Amino acid sequence: MTTDGTILVEHLSKSFGPVRAVDDLSFQVSPGRVTGFLGPNGAGKTTTLRMLLGLVRPTSGAATIGGRSYGQIRQPLQTVGAALEAASFHPGRTALDHLRLFTPQAGVPDARAGQVLELVGLSAAANRRVGGFSLGMRQRLALATTLLGDPRVLLLDEPANGLDPEGIRWLRGFLRALAAEGRTVLVSSHVLSEVEQTVDDVVIIARGRLAHASSLAELAGMARVHVRAVSPDAVALAALVERAGWTRSAAADPRVADLLDVDAATVGAAAFAAGVELHELTSRDPGLEGLFLQLVGSVGSAPVAGVAA
Numbered sequence: 001m002t003t004d005g006t007i008l009v010e011h012l013s014k015s016f017g018p019v020r021a022v023d024d025l026s027f028q029v030s031p032g033r034v035t036g037f038l039g040p041n042g043a044g045k046t047t048t049l050r051m052l053l054g055l056v057r058p059t060s061g062a063a064t065i066g067g068r069s070y071g072q073i074r075q076p077l078q079t080v081g082a083a084l085e086a087a088s089f090h091p092g093r094t095a096l097d098h099l100r101l102f103t104p105q106a107g108v109p110d111a112r113a114g115q116v117l118e119l120v121g122l123s124a125a126a127n128r129r130v131g132g133f134s135l136g137m138r139q140r141l142a143l144a145t146t147l148l149g150d151p152r153v154l155l156l157d158e159p160a161n162g163l164d165p166e167g168i169r170w171l172r173g174f175l176r177a178l179a180a181e182g183r184t185v186l187v188s189s190h191v192l193s194e195v196e197q198t199v200d201d202v203v204i205i206a207r208g209r210l211a212h213a214s215s216l217a218e219l220a221g222m223a224r225v226h227v228r229a230v231s232p233d234a235v236a237l238a239a240l241v242e243r244a245g246w247t248r249s250a251a252a253d254p255r256v257a258d259l260l261d262v263d264a265a266t267v268g269a270a271a272f273a274a275g276v277e278l279h280e281l282t283s284r285d286p287g288l289e290g291l292f293l294q295l296v297g298s299v300g301s302a303p304v305a306g307v308a309a
Ligand SMILES: Nc1ncnc2c1ncn2[C@@H]1O[C@H](COP(=O)(O)OP(=O)(O)OP(=O)(O)O)[C@@H](O)[C@H]1O
Pocket: 016, 019, 020, 021, 039, 040, 041, 042, 043, 044, 045, 046, 047, 048, 190
């Protein structure tokens, strides 16, 4: 593991005829962290990963790993391990045979095949035919294949697909351990909830464009609870909000106050003490998934209210 494992995507675009699959996309993925690459179906995730791997030529822009395009990396399988789409395995081959097909390409001895099977917890199935494997076992075998060359960068397309809750828990721990060793781990998913407990950072795309990139903690901070207070007396309501110093987001109706960073009990007590009549007092928690959907929906339309770009 010699080269730096930073992934840099700069003004990357790809058109397939009239379809702009990736549109002026820029983001960075850092070593030592697990990054979720998120977006709905058709957002452009796979196309971006394929450009990073030199499998698709960008229309414009650049995608590099450690400052180099994939084609310039001297020992690619010892630098980048990738599992894109559902891997296809020859059903008649054993897990060990499957891995041994790739050891020469990865430049590692055959014994490495047994080691990576152990890493993913498949040692007991090493000599079983892949045709009889469950989807979860195939996912583990795909992961083992990416690890053959001990790469410092891992690109995994929907690795949690087909795993049961126990498998997902295992995958979380496994990916976290790989990042803790200083590797760059980029994991795609179309739902945030699937990777929420695994990732440090998020890159969210929609319609080929960047919707949001930050740490997960920063994203969680944006999914703040709103309290909605509705009063028939807009003037008294405005005075109450101003006196208390609450942050109010813009609403078309002056009788409605959407307030951030305050709880309903505090608002209710202050309104009661000030004699302000309330007809509604509700708490709304958009949650991370709600915010994710808002961010995705905002691409190509008006920005999400209260969400900084
Ligand atoms: N080879 C291709 N030829 C034509 N269009 C393509 C090709 N590859 C991708 N597309 C289109 O580009 C867009 C982005 O697709 P892509 O597979 O990158 O999205 P995705 O985010 O990976 O989606 P999913 O979660 O469904 O895999 C889609 O509209 C898709 O139909």
